[in-house]
Amino acid sequence: MVSQTRREFLKLGLAAAASAAAASGIEIPLLGNQNSNLQNQLDSANTQVTNLKTKLNTVTGFVSLNISEQSLVEAVVETIIPSDSTGPGAKEAGVIYFIDRALAGDYGQSANMFMDAPHVLPNIPAATGISTTLMVNPSLSWAFLLAPGGGYSVAGGGGSSAPKAYTGNNATTPKIPITANPRVGSGINYQYWMNLREFWRAGLVAFSGTAKSYSNKAYGGNFETLSSTNQLQALKDLWSNAPKTTYATSDDLTGFSNILPSDFAYELTFMTWAGFLMDPLYGGNQNMVGWDYVGFNGVNFGNFYGEGFNQQTLMVATTPTKLKPASLAQYQQAATGGT
Amino acid sequence: MSTVINEPAVDVVCLGVGYMSGVVATELALQNYKVVGITKGPYWDYVNDFSMTKYDEWGVGLGRKYDSPLPLQTTTIRNNSSQFALPVRRYTMPIQYHALGHGVGGAAQHYGGTMGRQGPWGYQMLSRTNQDLGVTPLTTPLPSSINPQDDTHDWPLTYEQYEKYYVAWENAHGLCGNYNGSPTNSSTDQYSQKYPWMSQNYRLPPHPLTPVAQMFQTATQAMGYNPFPHVSSLASQPYTNSYGVTVNPCVYDGYCGGPCDYACETGAKANAAYRTIPAAMKTNNFTLVTNAYIYRLDYDTTNNQVTAARYYDAQGNIHVQPAAVFFNGMWGYNMIRIMLLSGVGVPYQYNSGTGTGTGTVGRGLTNGYLPFNGTNVSGTLSIGGNSYAAGNGSGGSVDIYDLMDDNFDHTGQNFIGGSQIGMGGYLGGGPGNITFAGGVGGPSSSNPNGSMGSAFKAKQQNKYLPKTVGVGATRFAPDLPTFMNYVDLDPHYTDAYGDPVSRLTYDWTPNTYNGAIGLVQKCKDILTKMGAQNITVGNAVNPGGAHNDWWGHHLRGGCRIGSDPSFAVYSGYNQLFLSPTSGVNYFGAGEITNTTGDTVPSGTHVAGPQSYRAAEGIAKYLNNIKLGGSVNYLAA
Numbered sequence: 001m002v003s004q005t006r007r008e009f010l011k012l013g014l015a016a017a018a019s020a021a022a023a024s025g026i027e028i029p030l031l032g033n034q035n036s037n038l039q040n041q042l043d044s045a046n047t048q049v050t051n052l053k054t055k056l057n058t059v060t061g062f063v064s065l066n067i068s069e070q071s072l073v074e075a076v077v078e079t080i081i082p083s084d085s086t087g088p089g090a091k092e093a094g095v096i097y098f099i100d101r102a103l104a105g106d107y108g109q110s111a112n113m114f115m116d117a118p119h120v121l122p123n124i125p126a127a128t129g130i131s132t133t134l135m136v137n138p139s140l141s142w143a144f145l146l147a148p149g150g151g152y153s154v155a156g157g158g159g160s161s162a163p164k165a166y167t168g169n170n171a172t173t174p175k176i177p178i179t180a181n182p183r184v185g186s187g188i189n190y191q192y193w194m195n196l197r198e199f200w201r202a203g204l205v206a207f208s209g210t211a212k213s214y215s216n217k218a219y220g221g222n223f224e225t226l227s228s229t230n231q232l233q234a235l236k237d238l239w240s241n242a243p244k245t246t247y248a249t250s251d252d253l254t255g256f257s258n259i260l261p262s263d264f265a266y267e268l269t270f271m272t273w274a275g276f277l278m279d280p281l282y283g284g285n286q287n288m289v290g291w292d293y294v295g296f297n298g299v300n301f302g303n304f305y306g307e308g309f310n311q312q313t314l315m316v317a318t319t320p321t322k323l324k325p326a327s328l329a330q331y332q333q334a335a336t337g338g339t
Numbered sequence: 340m341s342t343v344i345n346e347p348a349v350d351v352v353c354l355g356v357g358y359m360s361g362v363v364a365t366e367l368a369l370q371n372y373k374v375v376g377i378t379k380g381p382y383w384d385y386v387n388d389f390s391m392t393k394y395d396e397w398g399v400g401l402g403r404k405y406d407s408p409l410p411l412q413t414t415t416i417r418n419n420s421s422q423f424a425l426p427v428r429r430y431t432m433p434i435q436y437h438a439l440g441h442g443v444g445g446a447a448q449h450y451g452g453t454m455g456r457q458g459p460w461g462y463q464m465l466s467r468t469n470q471d472l473g474v475t476p477l478t479t480p481l482p483s484s485i486n487p488q489d490d491t492h493d494w495p496l497t498y499e500q501y502e503k504y505y506v507a508w509e510n511a512h513g514l515c516g517n518y519n520g521s522p523t524n525s526s527t528d529q530y531s532q533k534y535p536w537m538s539q540n541y542r543l544p545p546h547p548l549t550p551v552a553q554m555f556q557t558a559t560q561a562m563g564y565n566p567f568p569h570v571s572s573l574a575s576q577p578y579t580n581s582y583g584v585t586v587n588p589c590v591y592d593g594y595c596g597g598p599c600d601y602a603c604e605t606g607a608k609a610n611a612a613y614r615t616i617p618a619a620m621k622t623n624n625f626t627l628v629t630n631a632y633i634y635r636l637d638y639d640t641t642n643n644q645v646t647a648a649r650y651y652d653a654q655g656n657i658h659v660q661p662a663a664v665f666f667n668g669m670w671g672y673n674m675i676r677i678m679l680l681s682g683v684g685v686p687y688q689y690n691s692g693t694g695t696g697t698g699t700v701g702r703g704l705t706n707g708y709l710p711f712n713g714t715n716v717s718g719t720l721s722i723g724g725n726s727y728a729a730g731n732g733s734g735g736s737v738d739i740y741d742l743m744d745d746n747f748d749h750t751g752q753n754f755i756g757g758s759q760i761g762m763g764g765y766l767g768g769g770p771g772n773i774t775f776a777g778g779v780g781g782p783s784s785s786n787p788n789g790s791m792g793s794a795f796k797a798k799q800q801n802k803y804l805p806k807t808v809g810v811g812a813t814r815f816a817p818d819l820p821t822f823m824n825y826v827d828l829d830p831h832y833t834d835a836y837g838d839p840v841s842r843l844t845y846d847w848t849p850n851t852y853n854g855a856i857g858l859v860q861k862c863k864d865i866l867t868k869m870g871a872q873n874i875t876v877g878n879a880v881n882p883g884g885a886h887n888d889w890w891g892h893h894l895r896g897g898c899r900i901g902s903d904p905s906f907a908v909y910s911g912y913n914q915l916f917l918s919p920t921s922g923v924n925y926f927g928a929g930e931i932t933n934t935t936g937d938t939v940p941s942g943t944h945v946a947g948p949q950s951y952r953a954a955e956g957i958a959k960y961l962n963n964i965k966l967g968g969s970v971n972y973l974a975a
Contacts, residue, residue, distance in 0.1 A: 080791045086800055112403065114413040114428045118831060188416055188425040232792050239781030239789055262781060269790050270779045278397040295803035297727040299394045301592050311591045315729035315765045318550050318722040320804035328394050335391060 060097070064104035064197065072208050073099060075224040079231045080272040088289040090272055098275030098284025107271075108197035119193040189263070196267070203264035206256040207238070214243040214256065238265035279328045291325040298325035304334075342656045349373040349626075350961055352648050352662040354633055354677065357445025358943060359928045359950040360668030361611025361619075362511065365582060366954035368624040372961060375660060376616070377628045377650055380407065380442025383602065383612055390604040393594060400600040403430045405448060407439035411632075412834040414672055418846040419823065420691050426832045426840070438600070439670055442629065446670055447610030447943070448602045451595065451732030454514055454570040455759060455940035456505055456535035459498035460744035464817070464935050465491050467745065468755050481819065484753055485850045488694040488822040490703050494934040495902045495911030496952075498535065499526070504948030506539050510581040512609040512947075516541035516570035520740045533746045534565070543575045546589070546734025550722055551808060552763025556737045558868035569736040569761055570940070572609035582618030593728025593765070608732075631658065634838055636665065636681040636925075643917060643971075645683060645925045651836065663964060664957050667927035668950075671894040672841040674931050675701050675826045678898070680838055683925060684908050684915055687825050689844070696822045699908045700898060703820035704845055705936030707893025711847075712880035714855035716863045717811035718871030727803040730765020733940075737763055742814075742861055743938060754853035758814040758938035760862060810871060812862035816854020818847075818895075818936035826897045843894075852881070854938075893942045895933045900949065907934070912956030912973045913949050922972030924960070926953045 065073055074096050083089035090096070106112060192199055208215035208223035215223040218237065219230050226234065237243065238261040275284030277294065285291060291298055302309030304326040314321060350372040353360035364374045383389070383405070398404050415424035430438050440446035460467050465481075480489035518524050518541075521534035530536070545568030548556070556566045573595070578586040589607040606613040619625035630653045637647040637659070647661040667674050678684050678700050687702035696702060738761035741747060747757060781789040788795060829842035856879055866874050901907025903919070909932055910916045915923040928949035930942035937945060956973050 081796055082793050084793050084796070086793070086797050089796065106402065110429075112408055112410065112430065114409040114426055114832075116426070116832060120423055120425065188427055190429045191425055232788060235791055236782055236788060265781065265789075266779065273779055273790065274397065274401070279395055281395070282397050294799050295727065295801040297729075297803070301729075311593075311729055312547065314725050315591055315593070315735070316547055316549050317724050320723050320725050320801075320806065322801075322804055323727070328392075331394060332391055 062097075062100050064108060065096070065100045068209055069201075069204055070096065070100075071224055072204055072222070075231065076235065076268055077272045077275065079228065079235060080269055081276055082228075087293045090276060092286070093276045093284050093290050094286040095272055095275030095284045097286075098278065098282050099271050101283040102271065102274075103197050103200060108195065108200070110195035113190070113195075115193075115195065117193065119191055192259070192263075199259065199264070200267065203256075203259055203267070206243070206259060206261075207234075207264070214238075214261075218242070218246065235265060235268070238262060238268075281328050288325045288327060295320070295322055296325055297323040298327055299331040300324060300326040304330070341651075344656055344658045346375075346658055346660040348661040348663070349375050350662060351375070351664045351666060351957060352377065352660055354636075354648060354665065354667045355379075355445065355669035355673070356443045356611060356616065356627065357440060357668055357670060357929075358447050358611055359946065359953075360666060361444075361615035362508065362947075362950035363666045363668065363926075363928075363954045363957065364625055365511075365615040365619040366951070367957060367961075368619045368622040369582075370958055371622075371624060372958070373624050373626075374619065375626045375628060375662070376443075376619075377631050377633055377648065377660070378442055378445075379411075379630070379632045380440070381629050382443045382627065383448060385602065385604055385606045385613065389602045393601055393604055394592075399602075401430075403438050403600065405441065405602050406430070406600075407441040410835060412673075412840060413832070414841045414843055415829045415832055416843045416845065418844070420689055420844055424829060424842045424844070426829075439673070442612075443616055443627065444610035444612035447608070448612070449600050450608075450943075452571050452573040452608050453733035453940045454516075454572050454944040455738065456519055456537075456570075457498070457937050457939045457945045458519075458535045458740060458744045458746075459532050460746075460756070461817075461935065461937045461939070461945075462494040462496065462498050462501070464756065464819075465493050481755070481850075483849075485755060485853070486819040486821055486848050490696075490820040490822050490906065492820070492899070492901050492903070492906055492934060495900055495907070501948045501952075502526075502536075502538055504951040505535075506537070507581070507951045508944075508947035510539075510542055512572055512614050513543055513574050513578045513580050513586050514541045514570055514572050514609070514944075515543040515545050515568075515575040515734070517545050517568050519570075520565040520567040520738070522565055533744070534740055541570065542580075543578060545569070546571060546573070546575050546731065548737060549730075549735040549763045549765055550724070551720065551810060552735055552737040554720065554869045555762040555865070558865055558870075559737075559739050559741075562865065562868055564739045564741040566737045566739050569733060569738050569764075570944070571731070571733040572944075573603070573731050573734060574607040574609070575734070580614055582615065584614055584617045586613065589731050589734070591730050591765075593730055595730075595732035628658075628660075632836070633669075633677060634680070634836060636677060636683055638682050640682070643921065643923050645681075645923065663924060664960060665925045666953060666957060667925065668929060670929065671931045672826050672843060672897065674927055674929060675898050676828065676841040678908075679828050679841075683923070685917070687827065689822060689825055694822055696825070699904065699906060701826040702822075702897065702906065702908075703899050704824040704826055704843065704897040705818040705820055705895045705933075706845065706847075707818070707895050707930070707936065707942050711813070711815065711852055711855050713877035714815070714852070714859050714879045715811055715813040715877045716859050716866060716874065717809060717877075718866045718874040719807045719809050720869065720871055722808055723804075723806040724808055725803065726805055733764065735763055735765040736761045738940070742858060752853070752857045754816040754850045754857060755819075756817040756850070756938065757854065758816060758858055759940055760812060760814055760858070760865070761940070762810060762812065762865075810866060810869070812859070812866070814855060814858040814862060815851040815938065816858070817938050818851050820896050820899075820935060821848055824848075852879075855879070893930055895930050895936050895942050898927065898929075898931045899934045900932050901934055908932070910973065911952070912959075913953035914956055914960070914973055916972060920972055924971065926957055928953045 077090035077095045081090040083091050215234050219226050219234055241261045243256045243261045276290035278285055300323045301311050302314050305324055351367050351374045353364050353376040356376040356378040360376055364376050368374045393399055413427045415426045417424035440448050518537055519535045521530040521536050523530050524536050525531055526536050559566045573589045574586045576588050587605040587607055590605055594601040631650040633648055633650040635649040636645050639646050645665045647659045650658050679686050684700040685698040686700050687696055687698040689696040738759055740759055743757045743759050779790045786795055824845045827842050828839040832840050834840055863876055898908045900909040900913055904916045909927055913926045913928045915925045930946045933942055933945055959973055
């Protein structure tokens with residue numbers, strides 16, 4: 001792993017890069033010929049590096065969540081992973097920044113998802129909101145595409161130009177000739193026409209903040225104002241789809257008419273834990289508090305800080321060894337400064 | 340309008356450049372045939388593409404940045420033919436979905452490298468079962484209590500016939516292990532029909548065994564079983580393969596195959612990009628075309644010949660690539676899809692009224708991984724360890740084949756076959772955060788508040804530093820081909836270019852579930868012998884109910900090889916045949932061409948010999964043309 005000298009050198013390199021912003025030029029000392037003056041410069045540089053790293057590692061400001069969403073999401077993530085006597089929680093890890101960045105990026109844009117119509121929602125009862133018939137454009141049908149030399153056509157596919165009609169399905173009273181829904185999972189659970197940013201926007205409003213929102217109707221106020229017991233209960237209600245079963249469909253809740261509450265609860269919970277446990281590169285898990293809590297090593301393979309452990313020994317050990325975690329940015333910095 | 344570019348004709352075009360095409364391209368290029376390999380993705384250079392960026396669970400494990408983009412192409416899935424099939428819109432969240440590979444190496448860029456030969460019974464599942472098994476011999480078709488609408492057939496070749504191709508494949512890819520459990524490794528004695536005997540041992544030694552693996556080894560030995568080190572395709576030592584390609588060893592950093600997502604930064608994980616394609620490149624007879632999306636094969640219906648492959652390049656131009664022979668090495672349903680789109684072979688059509696079907700392309704889909712809810716046994720061992728990322732995706736464990744195939748007494752059981760059983764993989768084997776995150780859920784009996792609140796959080800503290808190790812097993816018997824499970828084209832959803840995506844119609848078969856119930860007791864006995872505490876057998880949830888809806892990475896069958904074109908797409912030379920005497924200049928191999936499902940660790944290892952068999956067939960075919968021969972079918 002990187003030697004002490006090399007790591008000092010790396011830090012100085014970073015300090016030199018930072019010096020432009022700090023408006024205090026620092027010469028990179030000759031490491032083989034240090035005197036006390038150079039040592040002072042080195043210490044000063046190290047202090048600057050520490051300060052800079054703190055800033056780099058602590059993302060602040062929002063790029064996607066608006067003011068009311070910020071306060072709601074903050075309360076939600078701190079309910080899911082509370083800060084308590086066992087250790088730091090979502091607050092210290094900066095989970096809300098992870099979520100904010102993710103919503104502004106590929107996750108929120110559903111950038112790597114297949115988002116084409118038709119959108120048939122297997123779990124949403126047809127009675128609420130999805131009564132509009134979904135029309136499948138017949139020009140999309142493969143039966144009209146013929147390969148050179150003759151294509152493949154089967155009965156029921158080709159020939160007819162009549163649009164096929166599908167509506168939101170109801171397992172007990174299907175409106176279309178579908179006898180049952182496929183069991184969902186493995187990537188087919190998410191069938192919404194919204195990308196995930198839109199999904200969160202709709203879900204958050206449905207959950208809290210307006211007179212028709214679930215938190216306000218069921219618990220008498222915005223989620224942020226509830227007792228911690230009620231906060232946890234309100235989230236559990238989402239998992240059990242209580243917003244749909246507690247209130248008559250005529251008393252429609254904003255947003256949850258088109259969203260299954262448990263699907264939204266999944267995103268809230270999943271993204272909170274992801275923000276606690278993914279690499280700090282993405283804004284959460286700040287100072288690697290999440291990894292420290294669960295005992296994860298990141299990219300410390302046993303000797304990142306000069307501990308001297310061997311990876312092959314660690315993998316067949318019969319007693320655990322806790323390693324101080326290292327991040328991808330640290331790894332890259334060490335690697336590019338090395339050979 | 341797209342520009343149409345006509346490419347010069349070559350001897351062989353390989354469709355897709357993964358494991359199978361890598362072998363075919365290299366074998367034929369070395370024999371001085373001109374070969375073109377076409378893949379929809381890039382060439383991955385492990386040094387530049389992986390070494391600095393792969394330690395990233397969010398980007399790689401969950402974002403799947405090295406895998407085939409879903410907006411380009413997806414598939415739809417349903418459980419039976421009366422349902423509307425829903426498109427796969429998302430990778431991994433909340434339940435892991437099989438991610439297709441992208442580029443040279445294909446899906447093998449991101450797998451765990453787990454391997455294992457199929458035993459002799461697996462090749463003759465039907466005839467051997469009818470002959471050998473049980474108090475009451477089974478008849479064809481298999482009873483519906485085992486496999487309704489049974490469509491099981493034997494392979495066209497036996498294990499004995501495939502053995503030399505196994506050796507060639509293993510030497511090319513540098514497999515690690517130490518035989519397969521036969522006490523004698525004889526090809527003729529009583530064990531030769533039970534264990535996959537080897538004419539040559541694996542090229543590299545096995546990876547170091549974990550403490551759990553050693554306990555499993557001791558326990559199973561004492562029970563009269565025949566344990567052997569798990570077979571892995573991650574190089575345990577520096578290695579120069581049979582084509583002269585040098586291979587780096589595994590560095591055991593753990594970012595490997597736990598969730599099967601992490602490409603290898605040293606190239607130790609075998610795949611075409613780092614084992615075969617470099618040798619093909621050196622011949623000057625091989626051309627690699629990357630970022631090229633094959634959308635049609637031109638098919639001459641008069642002469643039953645494929646004349647060209649058509650693909651879009653990254654600029655949207657259309658290329659037409661003619662060849663004398665075409666080899667389809669595309670992954671899973673993509674092999675089937677391009678055939679259906681192009682009118683190559685006879686499309687399968689299911690008749691739900693009669694419970695049978697006609698045609699072959701898409702027929703007999705089976706699944707290689709079936710974790711039923713509640714068919715598990717678990718316990719704890721009084722040793723601890725490090726379960727953070729350490730080790731590799733498939734090494735360190737020990738297997739037995741004694742409860743696989745017809746290697747044990749099936750009296751009173753309502754299933755055929757059994758399963759490889761193994762234990763003791765490295766505790767890490769990949770960052771566990773993803774596994775955990777994938778398990779995020781709502782309130783349950785074990786987690787009253789779901790994955791939320793202080794009590795659940797406390798359970799996560801130091802979870803990578805266990806003081807006792809949990810062990811468990813969930814096994815199942817082979818998934819058998821049935822008329823109900825198949826692949827066709829979806830009538831509603833298309834790829835980015837407007838062509839229909841594939842549609843999978845699949846549900847679990849009773850044989851797998853009955854096997855899971857039967858095998859769990861035997862796994863329990865092993866755990867007991869190992870000295871595990873708190874052994875608990877789950878409450879099995881019958882398939883068809885609310886069981887796990889995980890779709891495996893390993894789709895098998897659906898485009899099978901066989902001795903008869905009434906059910907099989909390909910012959911014993913992996914050549915497309917339309918009658919017992921008429922073949923097409925088109926070959927194919929992959930897990931999807933496996934004739935039956937199986938429960939060895941890897942259908943890829945089982946597919947491997949077919950790539951050598953196909954290469955041999957293609958060479959014969961081309962040689963026949965050269966000599967002015969007109970026979971276009973190779974009798975297997």
